[in-house]
Amino acid sequence: MTDVFKEDQVLDCSGMLCPMPVVKATKAIKTLEIGQVLKMIATDPGAPPDMEAWSRQTGNELLRSTQEDGKFVFFIRRMK
Amino acid sequence: MSTSDPNAPKKLALIASKGTLDWAYPPFILASAAGAMGWEVGIFFTFYGLTLLKPKLTAAVTPMGNPAMPMKMPFGPDGFQSINWPIPQLVMANVPGFNALATSLMKQTFENKGVASIEEMRQVCVEMDVRLIGCQMTMDVFGFKREDFIKECEIGGAATFLEFASDADVQLFV
Numbered sequence: 001m002t003d004v005f006k007e008d009q010v011l012d013c014s015g016m017l018c019p020m021p022v023v024k025a026t027k028a029i030k031t032l033e034i035g036q037v038l039k040m041i042a043t044d045p046g047a048p049p050d051m052e053a054w055s056r057q058t059g060n061e062l063l064r065s066t067q068e069d070g071k072f073v074f075f076i077r078r079m080k
Numbered sequence: 081m082s083t084s085d086p087n088a089p090k091k092l093a094l095i096a097s098k099g100t101l102d103w104a105y106p107p108f109i110l111a112s113a114a115g116a117m118g119w120e121v122g123i124f125f126t127f128y129g130l131t132l133l134k135p136k137l138t139a140a141v142t143p144m145g146n147p148a149m150p151m152k153m154p155f156g157p158d159g160f161q162s163i164n165w166p167i168p169q170l171v172m173a174n175v176p177g178f179n180a181l182a183t184s185l186m187k188q189t190f191e192n193k194g195v196a197s198i199e200e201m202r203q204v205c206v207e208m209d210v211r212l213i214g215c216q217m218t219m220d221v222f223g224f225k226r227e228d229f230i231k232e233c234e235i236g237g238a239a240t241f242l243e244f245a246s247d248a249d250v251q252l253f254v
Contacts, residue, residue, distance in 0.1 A: 057117035
């Protein structure tokens with residue numbers, strides 16, 4: 001049973017290549033309150049490892065990283 | 081490490097020494113990605129890299145002397161787009177307008193694939209407070225003036241960059 005996260009905002013980075021998904025994620029997460037969740041969608045195959053590195057570097061929590069219908073979906077909680 | 085403070089952001093120091101379209105990308109990509117991760121970033125634009133600080137970017141690419149550059153078309157069916165055209169360097173060197181053609185094909189390919197333009201990438205760097213340092217010596221050598229460059233950049237010399245880079249966690253020459 002996978003945890004279900006309720007997002008507070010959705011960010012669609014479909015079609016974008018490096019480094020725009022992480023740039024957009026940074027901009028979007030700053031508009032959220034601490035504790036809120038961002039759902040991000042990307043098609044760049046480099047996004048899964050990059051979003052893991054991004055979350056380690058920024059301290060925001062990557063709650064879930066999955067692949068659905070050829071798209072990568074991330075749930076990220078703003079931690080600080 | 082950047083400082084004794086464990087909470088201090090990591091620091092990236094880059095030297096951008098090339099002004100062609102292909103080599104304009106790496107410093108701006110790395111700088112904007114590092115900025116997005118909360119790092120402190122500075123780029124020193126020197127020699128041909130200095131032209132990347134002009135308001136209007138005219139960076140071009142040449143296949144001459146670039147034997148590894150794929151020569152592919154950004155349009156047509158997939159099979160056609162995947163062809164790597166075996167164009168001899170001598171032909172590239174002698175056909176007028178070949179560089180302009182290669183430049184427009186590369187720009188089109190990048191746009192089709194979802195790569196941001198250099199202008200967009202540079203703007204992201206500005207928004208992320210990346211320090212853009214233009215090389216004073218290069219300005220003197222090539223006869224540039226302060227007003228030839230974007231207002232968001234600063235002008236400095238080797239000492240300015242080295243002081244910034246001295247406690248950087250990552251330093252790269254591009």
